[in-house]
Amino acid sequence: MQSSLxxxxxxxxxxxxxxxxxxxxxxxxxEWTGHGPALEQDIAITNxxxxxxxxxxxxxxxxxxxxxxxxxxxxxxxFRSDRQYRNFLLTEQPNGDWAxxxxxxxxxxxxxxxxxxxxxxxxxxxxxxIAAKSIKEVVYHLRYNSxxxxxxxxxxxxxxxxxxxxxxxxxRFLGELYEDQELDQVLAESGISVLPSSLKQxxxxxxxxxxKEATLKEPAAVTDFKxxxxxxxxxxxxxxxxxxxxxxxxxxxxxxx
Amino acid sequence: xxxxxxxxxxFIRSKNGLSHKHVGSLHAADAEMAIENARDVYTRRxxxxxxxxxxxxxxxxxxxxDAAALxxxxxxxxxxxxxxxxxxxxxxxx
Amino acid sequence: MPAEGKTIENADLLKAFQERIDRDEKIEPKDWMPDAYRQTxxxxxxxxxxxxxxxxxxxxxWIPRAPSLRRKAALIAKVQDEAGHGLYLYSAAETLGIDRxxxxxxLLAGKAKYSSIFxxxxxxxxxxxxVGWLVxxxxxxxxxxxxxxxYGPYARAMVRICKEESFHQRQGYEILxxxxxxxxxxxxxxxxxxxxxxxxxLMMFGPNDAESVHSAxxxxxRIKRKSNDELRQQFVDATVPQAEVxxxxxxxxxxxxxxxxGHYDFGEIDWNxxxxxxxxxxxxxxxxxxxxxxxxxxxxxVREAAMAYAEKRQMRKNETTGKIDLQVA
Numbered sequence: 001m002q003s004s005l006x007x008x009x010x011x012x013x014x015x016x017x018x019x020x021x022x023x024x025x026x027x028x029x030x031e032w033t034g035h036g037p038a039l040e041q042d043i044a045i046t047n048x049x050x051x052x053x054x055x056x057x058x059x060x061x062x063x064x065x066x067x068x069x070x071x072x073x074x075x076x077x078x079f080r081s082d083r084q085y086r087n088f089l090l091t092e093q094p095n096g097d098w099a100x101x102x103x104x105x106x107x108x109x110x111x112x113x114x115x116x117x118x119x120x121x122x123x124x125x126x127x128x129x130i131a132a133k134s135i136k137e138v139v140y141h142l143r144y145n146s147x148x149x150x151x152x153x154x155x156x157x158x159x160x161x162x163x164x165x166x167x168x169x170x171x172r173f174l175g176e177l178y179e180d181q182e183l184d185q186v187l188a189e190s191g192i193s194v195l196p197s198s199l200k201q202x203x204x205x206x207x208x209x210x211x212k213e214a215t216l217k218e219p220a221a222v223t224d225f226k227x228x229x230x231x232x233x234x235x236x237x238x239x240x241x242x243x244x245x246x247x248x249x250x251x252x253x254x255x256x257x
Numbered sequence: 258x259x260x261x262x263x264x265x266x267x268f269i270r271s272k273n274g275l276s277h278k279h280v281g282s283l284h285a286a287d288a289e290m291a292i293e294n295a296r297d298v299y300t301r302r303x304x305x306x307x308x309x310x311x312x313x314x315x316x317x318x319x320x321x322x323d324a325a326a327l328x329x330x331x332x333x334x335x336x337x338x339x340x341x342x343x344x345x346x347x348x349x350x351x
Numbered sequence: 352m353p354a355e356g357k358t359i360e361n362a363d364l365l366k367a368f369q370e371r372i373d374r375d376e377k378i379e380p381k382d383w384m385p386d387a388y389r390q391t392x393x394x395x396x397x398x399x400x401x402x403x404x405x406x407x408x409x410x411x412x413w414i415p416r417a418p419s420l421r422r423k424a425a426l427i428a429k430v431q432d433e434a435g436h437g438l439y440l441y442s443a444a445e446t447l448g449i450d451r452x453x454x455x456x457x458l459l460a461g462k463a464k465y466s467s468i469f470x471x472x473x474x475x476x477x478x479x480x481x482v483g484w485l486v487x488x489x490x491x492x493x494x495x496x497x498x499x500x501x502y503g504p505y506a507r508a509m510v511r512i513c514k515e516e517s518f519h520q521r522q523g524y525e526i527l528x529x530x531x532x533x534x535x536x537x538x539x540x541x542x543x544x545x546x547x548x549x550x551x552x553l554m555m556f557g558p559n560d561a562e563s564v565h566s567a568x569x570x571x572x573r574i575k576r577k578s579n580d581e582l583r584q585q586f587v588d589a590t591v592p593q594a595e596v597x598x599x600x601x602x603x604x605x606x607x608x609x610x611x612x613g614h615y616d617f618g619e620i621d622w623n624x625x626x627x628x629x630x631x632x633x634x635x636x637x638x639x640x641x642x643x644x645x646x647x648x649x650x651x652x653v654r655e656a657a658m659a660y661a662e663k664r665q666m667r668k669n670e671t672t673g674k675i676d677l678q679v680a
Contacts, residue, residue, distance in 0.1 A: 023420075027415065030414050030415070030423070030427050031414070031415060033407060033411045033414055033427060033430050033431065033434075034404075034407035034408050034411040034430065034434070034642070034646070035411075035642070035645070035646045035649075036434075036646065036650065037646075037649065037650025037651075037653035037654060038262065038284065038650060038653075038654060039284075039404070039434050039435075039437055039438045039441070040283055040284060040285065040290075040294040040297070040298060040438065041294075041650075041653075042407075042431075042434045043294075043297045043298055043301075043431055043434050043435055043438070044293065044294065044297040046427055046428075046430075046431040046434075047297050047301065047431070049427055050424055050427055050428060050431075053420060053423060053424050053427070054424065056420070057420045057421075057424075060420075073420055074419045074420055074421075077420055078418070078419070097649065098649075098650070098653045143293075144293060147289060147290070147293070150660070151286075151290075151656065151657050151660040152653070152656050152657075152660075154660055154663065155655075155656025155657065155659045155660040156652070156655055156656045156659045158652050158655075158656070159652060159653070159655075159656030159659075162652070241415075244415045244416055245415055245416065247416050248416055248417075248418035248476050249418050249419075252534070252536060252537070255533050255534055255537060256529055256532070256533055257418035257419050257422060257476070257526075257529060257530075260651055260654035260655035260658055261450065261451075261452050261654070261658075262654060262657065262658065264442075264445060280511075281439055281442055281507075281508070281511070282442045282445070283438060283442065284451065286654075286657035286658050286660070286661040287657075287660075287661035287664065287665075290657065290661075298435055298438060301431075301435070302515070318381060320381065321379070321381050321382045321383070
């Protein structure tokens with residue numbers, strides 16, 4: 001298939017996609033600050049939030065650089081609408097209870113880890129640099145969230161029930177994570193990235209291992225779920241998140257903060 | 258409801274070549290969580306490269322009441338210290 | 352042991368204890384101490400811990416709206432530090448024989464207090480600058496003093512806290528500096544924040560020395576080493592020149608340099624306001640307590656599940672090693 005997308009534009013889109021996932025996850029996790037189930041966990045979850053926001057900044061800077069129109073990471077974060085955001089629907093889902101947050105992050109981590117691993121072999125050295133820095137952080141995220149999956153899945157009757165509910169609630173968003181877009185073909189052909197579908201087996205095998213240890217049941221696959229964050233078709237939650245996040249910049253555009 | 262996590266004492270090695278040093282304590286449900294919590298609480302500014310945790314109840318401490326018997330007898334054993342021995346000035350670096 | 356029942360006290364023990372204090376010896380957890388010393392420390396350290404944790408809320412209010420990625424990361428890291436400081440302080444209090452859960456319950460029951468400053472709302476982004484500059488600035492005065500407090504674990508917690516705090520005030524000041532160099536609207540925002548936060552910041556040091564109930568004894572025990580009024584003066588003296596650099600007006604007509612004293616004179620604090628906020632009628636007292644209560648209640652099932660899992664895992668380990676755990680009742 002001959003694509004109309006140039007590799008450069010595909011890289012721009014890809015950097016936005018990686019950056020937006022990090023930013024939206026990081027933002028959601030930061031909402032726990034001051035509200036965690038124990039002070040120790042408050043600190044832990046904000047550490048993950050800070051990792052992700054740092055990664056997002058690197059990706060968005062790369063996007064701005066690739067685009068070549070002088071847009072900074074902040075310009076991209078604060079002055080795009082939800083239709084221009086490229087993150088997965090999964091990442092923008094509200095925190096809910098601790099189970100909802102842990103499941104969301106765990107499902108994302110499984111994708112994120114495999115993707116970063118693959119990006120270590122990218123032909124673009126800027127991509128390799130960001131991936132190499134990020135993967136150390138994400139190994140820890142995966143470990144942290146896996147342990148909480150197991151702890152809560154195999155904890156009390158109540159925690160098991162909440163985890164199973166969270167899993168069922170969020171499983172429908174998984175399809176998008178491993179679905180190849182036209183963009184991915186271009187990226188794969190130019191050696192910048194890989195096809196997301198190629199990550200699926202490893203990610204699912206890891207997920208299933210953790211679910212088993214957590215005594216949680218894998219929900220039935222949802223294959224016909226509509227909506228794709230990567231194409232800018234989001235849930236209603238993202239608009240609200242951005243309205244809050246961008247409020248100061250939007251109210252007083254063009255200022256230094 | 259039983260939901261109070263026990264207290265753990267945290268020891269951090271700041272760099273290779275140095276001992277682990279007590280830095281404080283925290284709460285965790287089990288040892289694995291205690292290590293992670295210690296990492297998140299006590300090494301956010303690159304303070305360490307290795308962590309020990311031990312549940313506080315497993316530490317046996319000497320009693321302050323015994324301090325005199327335990328520690329004061331060492332005070333007059335001055336022959337354990339190099340300055341006890343008088344050497345001529347010509348002998349340097351010993 | 353400490354928490355249960357009264358310590359046996361007699362004149363000789365008390366005298367020996369005071370002599371240790373006067374020699375500037377540190378008191379450690381297992382040392383003998385008068386019950387009143389222990390209770391004073393528990394009250395003060397826990398109040399300090401609660402303040403750190405409640406203090407996360409007004410600043411956390413702006414994390415989602417921080418206007419750049421750099422500001423967002425800095426603010427998250429700062430508020431996260433406050434959680435850490437709360438944790439260090441609860442730990443220090445726990446060495447006195449009281450557990451964190453009991454301390455939580457005391458706050459939830461209204462038996463313990465936290466710093467009243469956190470009952471004021473953060474209304475604009477400039478408030479985040481003002482809180483960092485003034486509130487952290489006032490706290491640092493107190494905390495630097497407390498690194499030399501007589502109780503070892505408290506002093507050690509304070510040393511760690513002061514080290515971490517050093518970026519907090521700068522973070523706030525830099526926010527204001529950016530605003531005063533910006534548009535007219537931004538300057539006005541900065542001035543408005545100073546107008547609202549100045550007096551509450553002065554109130555943070557507590558009542559005047561003459562009115563302060565606990566001060567004299569705390570000074571004798573070297574828990575505190577400077578009086579409320581001394582610290583307040585030190586704060587005013589340090590802060591006025593910083594306001595001048597910002598080009599902002601401190602909202603006090605009586606503020607002026609006193610050549611004879613070598614200090615700034617300043618106006619009378621509105622003590623009615625102070626006491627009404629202390630007694631629960633500040634703008635956000637109820638909201639702060641509700642948020643604290645919610646976090647604690649919503650986390651209960653998580654903490655319980657983690658314990659249940661830890662016990663299960665321990666039992667499984669014992670089964671495979673053939674060890675019998677007699678503690679599982």
